[in-house]
Amino acid sequence: MLKPPHLLTLKAVVHTGSFALAARDLGYTASAISQQISALEKDTGLVLFEREAHGIRATAAARHLVDLSTRVLTALDDLDHQVRELATGTTGRLALGSFPTAGVRLVPSALSAFASTHPRARIQLEEGEPDELLSALSEGELDVALVYEYGLSPRQWPESLAQYPLLREDLVLLRAVGSGIGAELPGLAGQRWITSREGTAGALSLTRLCAAAGFAAQVAFRSNNYDVVRELVGTGLGVAVVPALGHEPGDRIDAVRLNRPSAHRTVMALHRRENSNPLLGAMLRTLRAAVPGDQPYLHPAASAQRPVAGAASGSGSSESDI
Structure with missing residues (x-):
């Protein structure tokens, strides 16, 4: 030859x-x-x-x-x-997975910024709940997965994955404007509650918050979609607790941060430790830079990256990041 x-x-x-x-x-x-x-x-x-x-x-x-x-x-x-x-990393392909709420509030601005600095790179976006994304991540179908954990419902992630913290969200109490409903959990024992499907991390977090306040929440409606939850609250059908990414300010809803221990949710990016994709580092930095720094109830993560260990658990749903 x-x-x-x-x-x-x-x-x-x-x-x-x-x-x-x-x-x-x-x-x-x-x-x-x-x-x-x-x-x-x-x-x-x-x-x-x-x-x-x-x-x-x-x-x-x-x-x-x-x-x-x-x-x-x-x-x-x-x-x-x-x-x-x-x-x-000038060209290449990267597969990103995101849970729905981050897909609305975080991912679009991140992908827009990434496209401006890497115009020839090809980004594939997939949507799913953490357990669905973890499976695809472990099998090499995804390079990065955006996931979350509640302070009152912590998770353990596979030892093969590294964690890149993005932000911490306060949990906020939603009430209809003019409802006269108080902002302290102990005074909400008799209210109707709107939360997510039984067994989700959001529903479990609410159960534990109310138990710590001395009562069991009377759940009237369940939805795994934040838009539905906000509409139900806005029409006066009940109160709800949601993470900050699930809250959109509006004229009909009054929101207040819950001043309770562990009343927060953490959002992070996971990737395989051995992943050598040249685009990986740039994508992680772009995702962190896309976190709004001037919005209430949202707290961008510090710059340090830390590993995580343990085993995955839990179940997913169509919008069960609430």
Whole structure:
């Protein structure tokens, strides 16, 4: 098989008409150039140069071989350029998974910023609950997964994954404007509550919050969609506790942060420790930079990255990040 370096050497010698000048241009010795040409002649069975007393003369076969190899060498040069871009993260592909609420409030701005700095990169976005995303992440279908855990319902993540904290959300109490309902949990024992499906982390967190306040919540409605929860609250059908990403300020809803221990939710990005995707670091930094720093109830994470250990648990649903 012909060796590309030998073809490049041939092109240089034909162009300069001299082993010495080709050696200077390529950074070789004249002896190395001569050896490469001899090896190419042996590989092709062609006489490429006529040796004369005062120099060399390229044969017709040499010139024709240069013409034939130009397209191949150009393609190889393009391949080398593309590989370098892939290695540096200029191009490439990254698969990102997100739970629904972050997909609405965090991911769009992050992807917009990432596209401006990596216009040739291809990003694939998948949506799902943490357990669904963990499975895809572990199997290599995702490079990054956005997940969450409640302070009152902590999780353990697989030891093979590294954690990149993004933000902490306060849990906020939602009440209809003008309802006259108080803002302290102990005084809400007789209220109707709106929360997520039984067994979700949000519902479990509410149960534990109310128990710590001395009562059991009387759940009137359940929905795994924050838009539905807010509409039910806004029409005066009950009160709800949601993480900050699930709250959209509006004229019909009054929101107040719960001043209770562990009344928060943490959002983080997980990735496989051994993942060598060149785009990974840039995506993690872009996700963190996309966290709003001027909105109430949202607290961007510190810059330190820390590993996590343990085993995954829990179940997912269509919108059970609440």
